[in-house]
């Protein structure tokens with residue numbers, strides 16, 4: 001397993017270099033590094049059905065977009081943590097200009113190292129867990145951090161059953177992602193003690209989002225080289241999603257309130 005500190009350094013110097021983050025944000029939309037940007041985030045946060053004042057962890061908050069919506073539109077109290085120092089530096093700057101610092105607290109942190117037990121009414125995470133190898137530990141830490149009855153909602157890049165196309169296998173290896181099928185994810189959550197587990201395959205929506213992103217790429221002010229690089233990258237994503245190897249999953253679950261709920 002890659003030690004946490006070196007994983008942070010790898011992410012900050014490769015996929016989440018400041019330059020790459022800016023490009024991702026230009027395509028995904030202001031404050032976001034995940035498919036669908038603001039619109040998808042707002043829809044998913046709505047699904048949590050949390051009363052204002054509820055305490056939420058945004059695990060892998062990136063540039064803070066999800067946390068800002070939770071606070072400004074839903075009145076939630078949000079702790080956002082992220083392993084990438086580059087992401088956090090930009091997110092912290094954004095937070096200062098949003099007048100949300102009474103509701104949003106952003107910290108450098110690793111999802112695997114949470115030290116808060118029974119703290120959160122909900123844990124929300126968008127396209128983060130693909131970076132984490134030890135999923136059993138991840139779900140056990142998230143479970144401990146939730147209050148009884150607390151909700152977990154996350155989206156993540158997932159995969160189809162093996163064998164995969166070599167293009168997809170190479171992509172996963174190059175990126176250093178740790179992907180699971182939707183049913184493997186459900187089993188991991190069950191093993192950690194979660195109940196009411198639901199999974200939804202959002203791959204069709206993912207394909208639609210990628211197609212819109214490709215139009216956006218054509219309209220951005222970019223150098224020829226950068227535009228070509230982004231085009232190529234998004235065409236690859238589309239192909240892999242259409243092949244069925246690359247899936248996008250939405251998951252919800254609850255930390256059981258009492259043994260009666262099992």
Ligand SMILES: C[S@@+](CC[C@H](N)C(=O)[O-])C[C@H]1O[C@@H](n2cnc3c(N)ncnc32)[C@H](O)[C@@H]1O
Nearest residue numbers: 032033034060062082083084110111126128131
């Ligand atoms: C695809 S970005 C998504 C960012 C944000 N959730 C969003 O929706 O815009 C994935 C994020 O996960 C963060 N990340 C990766 N491993 C992490 C870990 N172990 N703990 C916390 N954050 C992590 C990365 O630094 C990056 O900001």
